[in-house]
Amino acid sequence: MPHQAKLTQGSTLKHVVTMSFTSALGLMCMFLVDLVDMLFLSMLGEKEAVAAVGFAGTVMFFTISLSIAVSVAATALVAKAIGEGNVALAKRRAINVLAFGVLFSTAIVLILWPHIDELLSFIGATGRSLELASGYLRILILGMPAVMIGMIGSGIMRALGDARRAMYATLVGGIVNAILDPIFIFAFGMGVQGAALASLIARLSMVVVSYYGVVHIHKMLGKFVFFDFIKDIKPICKIALPAMLTSLSSPLANAIMMSHTATFGDDAVAAVAIIGRIIPVVFGGLFALSGAVGPILGQNYGARRFDRMHGAIYSAVIYAFVYCLILCFALYLMQDWLVCVFNATPRAADLIRFFATYVSFSFFFQSLLFIAIAVFNNLGKPFNSTLLNFGRATLGTWPLIFIFGFFMGAEGVLFGQAVGSVIFGCLGFYLARHYIADLEAKDAKSFSSDQSLGYEEIL
Template sequence: MPKQAKLTQGSTLKHVSIMSFTGALGLMAMFLVDLVDMLFLSMLDEREAVAAVGFASTIMFFTVSISIAVSIAATALVARAIGEGDYELAKRRATNVLGIGVIFSSMVVWFLWPKIPDLLMFLGANLRTLDLATSYLQILLLGMPAVMVGMIASGIMRALGDARRAMYATLVCSVINAVLDPILIFVFGLGVDGAAIASLLARFSMVAVSYYGVVTVHRMLGQFDLVESVKDLKPIAKIAVPAMLTNMSSPLANAIVMGYAAQFGDHAVAGIAIVGRIIPVVFGGLFALSGAVGPILAQNYGAGHFQRMHNAMTSAVVYALGYCILLCSTLYMSQHFLITIFNATDDTAHLIRFFATYGSFSFFFQSLLFIAIAVFNNLGRPLSSTLLNFGRATIGTWPLIVFFGWIMGAEGIILGQAIGSVIFGCVGFVMARRYLNKLEQKDALRKPEVTSTPLYSSTP
């Protein structure tokens, strides 16, 4: 077995912790840069500039979701081949996913670029805001192939267990973006265009770092053959398409929540918006959990180490519980500081207190859903991830926030979301456990030497 199959050995808790922590650092760096980006643009004293980026971000979220989905497919397919000990298959899949990703992302750019003004007008942008948003998006969209390459390359490195270099790619991108932002926005006086150019250059830097890791360090890139790549198109699409739909469920849930919060007035909307900015910073370590557990499961599935796969799920739960106890307790003790720094008053402050005191603890159960998503995405049933996430975003959100909002007011929105996370987290985790047991039974039946031994011989 090639040396890259490092996730099939050693402590699963250690692997989960390292993979999650490095992934979380990268995610939180990106979230932080986004906040700094908006802060710099707000200093221009031009309200339309901030609004323009807001409109453009809606479309960019769609393009980034495509890149994330393809990178999930890359991680699952490469990690499984590495676990099987088939290094050449892993290399072929890495090459083909990168090649197909570049072709597909270039086609998306070609299709969307001339339609940018129409899309922005459909979202509600007009006049000066429309002009700024169009210019910003036209620059940034050109970097979509770079984002695709960077994310796929990072996914390949995670599949190999090299979470450190995958993190470096995201950190370098974030640092360069943060450094170039004030220079291009203020020193060169480019305003919104400067912010777009800074982000574009930063994305190319991510390509350089991640490409170096894949090609030079791990030697995982062969010669791309378009005809040969068709062999891997079906398995790539089988994972990537449901993963992309899964990513779309989060903005759907946010839209439902914000739309209902508006009925309680501006204070409720502000409170929900502030909570929405707190969540990715505080719980980044949980958002990275799915991407951390996935390669561990895939490598061990390829190697046929089912007990390690069960251990990996248990280790992920232990990690999530410890993380939530620590961060939720810190959040509870920091609620007065948060209210002060956001200048929150009245109902806005009450919502922040309610989330910090009660709602935040539901993220442990949401982490169970993240673990289930990793199981389904990496072990051949990605559609289940899509159904679970859309279920949480719809029937796990709207009826509950309406019911508890009717009883409790704006605080009921947070409670409804929390209860939805508890329900779908538990359901998803149980489904994932059963699916893993089913795969283990099928694997045992395929092995003649195992069929002669009772499958549950170790059970009391």
Template sequence: MSNSAKLTQGSTFKHVVSMSLMGALGLMCMFVVDLVDMLFLSMLGEKEAVAAVGFSSAILFFTISLSIAVSIAATALVSKAIGEGDIELAKRRAVNVLAFGIFFSSAVVWLMWPKIPNILLFVGATGRTLDLATGYLQILVLGMPAVMISMIGSGIMRALGDARRAMYATLIGGLINAVLDPIFIFAFGLGVQGAAIASLLARFSMIAVSYYGVVYVHKMLGEFDLMDFFKDAKSITVVAVPVMLTNMSSPLANAIVMAHTSTFGDDAVAAVAVIGRIIPVVFGGVFALSGAVGPILGQNYGAGRFDRMHSTISSAVIYAFGYCMVLCIILYQMQDWLVDVFNATQGSADLIRFFATFVSFSFFFQSLLFISIAAFNNLGKPLNSTLLNFGRATFGTWPLIVVFSLFMGAEGILFGQAIGSVIFGCLGLYMARNYITQLEKKETKDMVSSRPINFDELI
């Protein structure tokens, strides 16, 4: 076994916590900048600007989800090769996933850019909000290839167990964004477009950080060979496409929620936009679980350590419960401060308080879904992740928010989402545990059937 497979040794709980917290720092930095964007734009005293970013976020989450999907493919394929001790195969897969990501993201930008106004109309943006959202989104979408490259680089480093360097790309990108935001928004007087330009420049800065970690520190990129790329294309696609579909379901759910929220007016849309910025900052440690659990499972699967795979799932659940308990209490205590900071109107403030008081702990159950998705993506059943996440995005979202909003108004939208998270989180965890048990039984059976017959044992 290669010494690089360090996730096959030591405490699984320690690996889950360290990998999750490192990933969370990077994610939270990125989302803190989004939160600061919203804060700066709210200072303009124009609720259409805040609503515009809210509508744009539903679409941007779609593009980011595609990038995350390809990075998950990189993590799954590279971590398994590392667990098997095949470093050359890991390097070959790393460079080929990177090439796949560059081609794919460029194609998405080319297809999506001219259709942005129509997409925003579909999710409910109108009037000045539509104009502001269109300008904001048309700038930021151009940065998708940069996000794709940096996320794939981070995925490769997570596959090696180097969560600290994987964090650096988003951390440094977020810091650059935070510095440029007030300059472009206020000093240059560009408002919403200034926020988009600052974010675009920050995303391109992330490439250099990821490239340095993968190429110069770990030396994990092999030479690109077109024939090798075609050989690996099937393996990449088998993982990446279902994961893309899985991740597309989250922006689909967000779009459904935003479209239904728009029927309650701009105050409700602004509140959901603020909550959408609060969630990743507060629950960054939960969102990072998939990126943390995946490489641990991948390396141990490659090494045949099923005992550690079971332990990893249990450790992740314990970590998620403790994390959510602490952060939900903090969020409850901070709700009035959040209302004041974002200059929320009475309608928006009521929704923010309702979320902090009654809905926030549902993210523990959503974390169970993240854990199960990581298991299926990294253990050869990405289609199960797709079915689970699409189930949550459709049956676990639209009918529930429609029914509960009839009785509870806009608050029913948040409550319906929470109920969907509880149902599909519990279902996903049960399926993931059962699947790992099946893999273990299959491995044991294959080992027994392939073992040479010892005739002395038969006497």
């Protein structure tokens, strides 16, 4: 299959919508795994089981964020090489990022495994909730290398502009999980551990699908050469490590939020856990923006098409606004149905309704931050993404949820986090827009200098 830089041609809005929509389906299916777990476990009538998945999900979000970060490196490096027309380099970078991801994810599992109970206790799990969360997490964390392979494979295919196949790995994982959940939870009577086992098998299915797309369809994995791997560790880490720190800021913000929410009781924790599972499914189209805009920026940066880079980020804003407008209105209308489906207690129901009514539209501003992260990760300044996201996770989370929580109770925790998203979303987009303008100015200056040198040589 020819490897053309097809994202350097055609409508940027069409590319943004196509890449975001397909990436969103994949991401939503991956997070739907956790939502399905919580939905079936809520049918057991044990609120500690729902809270347990919420606590364990906070840690799992951390591991998934690391996988997404490494996939960012795969997308950025492969997309830029394709934009430059260097297919051999793209294949080399693809195999080396994959090797890096497998080694790194295995090391993370080995590090986290002995400290699972301490991690869960740190974020507020106690008693029965701690026991259930620990059992759930000990099974599910074994699938981290599989998630890493699946995410990197999807990142490589997105870098090539194959948005449709990029979503297949996570899509199949979600379907497998939805089928196996009721079997393990109810038919085998395994409860929380059954949900974890079903999710683990679903994650393993991602490996098969992503391997088929990258290797058999696109033939994008080059031959592994140890010395090439050593050479590529530096460019991989230059993107992956700041992207990891950027990704870690989101679970850090969630951990801070969950820890503070725990002071309001198990009902509040259960509500936030339910909201935490609803958010990726409903707003997956926004979470996908960073991964969708990244390949478009990468290919056009390699081809020096700055006009299309500007067009891509403004197309992303239009897409995010329309998406948010529609989905927030739908969420507002569905709030009573969600309360009923998850068997929420009266106090938990109040928090779910508050989120759907007053907080949900803040995700438009968070999408501006996702766009900024895509700009910096793919255009050579990944550390800027780290600063922005950590700023949101710390200065934009803890002080605000503490202040608003003091005056508004558990509702203030949700509201405070929303205010932080508005502030840092606007700041991030402003900085990203000016960074692209600076790159364009430097490129024009460099081109002018090259032209002058060429003219002097002719004379």
